Structures are given as structure tokens and as C-alpha cells.
């Protein structure tokens with residue numbers, strides 16, 4: 001595991017964008033695993049800037065996103081489809097047909113999870129998976145629990161996640177209670193993993209994730225078992241390490 005210390009959020013975003021750019025340059029038809037949340041927004045902004053300068057080409061890139069709220073349509077401003085489109089896809093030359101996100105409007109969980117597992121299989125696996133870190137150690141929407149769920153599954157969001165994400169909704173009551181998420185096995189099968197973390201409020205969970213016990217109670221701790229993980233975090237997030 002490599003840990004890069006960034007000065008601040010902007011520096012973290014730039015360093016992480018450099019790593020993703022290298023992936024796209026070295027393998028123009030790569031499969032990127034993409035993430036939502038506030039942390040990767042700066043990474044996407046930086047990639048858009050370099051794309052506009054002519055340094056990056058996403059025309060052959062395929063993407064698979066980690067997760068989606070169950071029950072939100074694509075055009076809901078808090079759906080992850082909407083997030084990816086407005087924060088990244090609309091400003092680069094990726095072919096939307098090559099982008100994949102779980103379908104939040106499929107109410108049959110079993111059907112949707114099976115479909116999404118096939119999607120990931122069909123794109124041939126993930127070359128580089130970008131990850132953020134939840135305050136409770138979740139990755140994607142793999143919440144702390146008794147087991148590491150392997151494949152795409154439907155999760156009941158924990159109170160702490162609903163609490164953390166309510167800032168984006170009118171009220172906590174509006175936050176969906178369930179989500180579809182890629183499983184831990186699929187994330188761990190990505191060839192490379194890039195974890196971005198910012199802010200002092202993530203310092204303890206980052207330390208637990210990287211140096212604590214490997215346990216499903218801290219889902220991100222499983223990353224200790226992956227052989228190609230790069231962590232880019234700012235000084236505040238690394239303050240306890």
C-alpha cells in the first residue's frame with residue numbers, strides 16, 4: 001500500500017487525478033470504477049480541465065460506478081446517475097453507452113444485482129477503482145456488518161450514513177433507506193485501487209481502515225489485503241497516522 005500525503009483537498013484532487021490520468025493514458029480502453037460523494041468531485045474537476053486542454057481522451061474508456069440509491073430516478077438531483085453526469089460525464093468525451101451505474105428504479109433487488117454483476121463481468125473487470133471513505137468505514141455502500149458481502153447487493157443504509165448524507169437532501173426523511181452497491185469481492189478484484197480521503201473528520205476511520213484489524217465492522221479495512229492500493233489523503237485526514 002502506498003500512502004501519498006497531500007497538503008489539502010486541492011492537492012489531494014490533483015495527485016489522484018494524475019494517477020487516474022496515467023491509467024487512461026497507458027490504457028485508453030481501460031475500465032474505471034468510479035465513485036460518488038463529495039471527496040472525488042475535485043478529482044473529476046481536474047480531469048475535466050486536463051481533458052479540455054487536450055491531454056486526455058475518454059472515448060474508449062468504460063466505467064462502472066460503485067453504487068446507487070434504490071428508489072431515485074436518474075433525473076433526481078441526488079441520484080448517483082445525476083451526480084456522475086453533472087460532475088463528470090457531461091464534460092468529457094466518454095460514450096454514455098460505456099458508462100454503467102446500478103439502476104435505482106429497478107425495485108426487484110435480486111434482478112438488479114444480478115444484472116449489475118453481469119455488467120461488471122461483461123466489461124472484463126475493473127482496471128482502476130476510485131474509492132471514497134464513509135465516516136463509518138464504508139466503501140461504496142458496503143456498510144459495517146457481520147460479513148463482507150461479496151457481490152452486488154441491496155443494503156439498508158445505517159443511521160450514520162443517512163445522517164452524513166442528509167446534507168444533500170431537504171431532510172433526513174428524504175434520504176433513501178436502501179441502496180445498491182458493488183460488493184467487496186468485486187472491489188477487491190479491481191487490478192488497482194485508488195482511495196481518496198480528505199478532512200480531519202475522517203482521520204480516525206482512515207487510521208482504523210489502514211492500520212486497524214481487518215474486520216467487516218470497518219469495511220475499508222479489507223483494502224489492507226489488496227496488493228495494489230494507493231491512498232491519496234490530505235494532511236488533516238492523515239493527522240492520526
Ligand code: GLP
Nearest residue numbers: 036037038039132133134140141
Ligand atoms: C457515500 C458514498 C460513498 C462515499 C461516501 C463518503 O455514502 N456511497 O461511495 O465514499 O459516502 O462520502 P464523502 O466523500 O461525501 O464523505
